[in-house]
Amino acid sequence: MGKTSIVVNMGILLASRGKKVIVLDADLGLANVDVMLGIAPKLTIKHVLDGQCPIEDIVLTGPAGVKIIPASSGIQELADLNPEQQISLVNALDHFDGDFDYLIIDTGAGISRNVMYFNAASQRVIVVATAEPTSITDAYALIKVLRKHYGIKRFDLIVNNVTSKVEGDHVAEKLIMVCDRFLGDVALEMLGSIPHDKSIPECIKEQKAFVGVHPTSDATKRLARIVGRLEESTKTSPGGNLQFFFRKMLLNQAKGTSHAGYRVHGTY
Incomplete structure (x- = not known):
């Protein structure tokens, strides 16, 4: 279960x-969410940024009624939004303020301007890592x-594709x-780990949500517990509405999010 699969499920x-x-x-610039669910959007975020349609026209409905704002595939200019596009996106997203309990953002891999822009604006940053040394290094690079x-000191962690809970705890x-050693004041909270499950790649190939096809599997149960922890902690977290997100996006744009060029993979 990769990063995007975790977000979708x-x-x-x-x-x-x-x-x-x-x-x-x-x-x-590389749409994944709609592909994972077998949904073919007629309109994408590019049409919104180009002024061709309002954002509500591109919203898709997935399993259980979850709404999806699709990206565009193979559009190079969207891989690194300029300040005008960032403001345009903020204004478009403002349409949904008050309509949703959760806005979940699936960022791309790396530490490009887009990735930093969305992570820095979010109320919570969830890092996804595996037990592979390169993944652990990449996760640390993103946090650093x-x-x-951006002054972010609190992060959540999901350890993915583990062979046992012990392995997940060891990675954490x-x-x-x-x-603790190199950043000092960073708080990293372990949300949980998700076990390796050979059925997950099959669901991805079939473009079906794993939690719907295998609701009683260990992977689904572990992810459900993680979601439960997020729900409980969100109840007591300050400043969690969409307007807060928009203000942070605009603040980051005003600061000039110029720390592009660093690249890592396997993080969220």
Whole structure:
């Protein structure tokens, strides 16, 4: 279950619990969310940014009623939004203020301007890592840049594709230790781990949501527990509405999010 698959299935689990959820595919030049669910959008975020239609015209409905804002595939100019496009996107997203309980953003891999822009604006940043050394290094790199350049001190962690809970805990301990040693004031909270499941790639090939096809699997149960933890902690988290998100996006744009060029993979 990759990063995008986790986002999609988390959204479906939240929606199935009666929450109003919208997923923004923020890998703007390489659409993945709609592809994963077998949905073919006629309009995408590019049409909105080009002024061809309002954002409500591009919204898709997925399993359990989760809403999706689709990205465009193979559109190079969307891979690095300019300031005017950023403001245009903020203004478009403002249409949904008050309509949803959760806005879940699936960013692209790397530490490009787009990735930093969306992460820095979010109320919570969830980092997805595996037990592979390169993935752990990439996760730390993302945390380091967000801390150094954007002042973000709190992160959540999901360890993916583990062989056991012990392995997941070990990865979390490694990351926490490195953050404590080199970043000092960063708080990294382990939300949980998701076990390897050979059925997940099959669902991806069939373009079906894993939690719907295998609702009683260990992977679904683990992800459901993670979603439950997020729900509980969100109840006590300050400043969680969409307007807060928009203000942070505009603030980041005003600062000039110029820390592009760093690239990592396997993080969210």
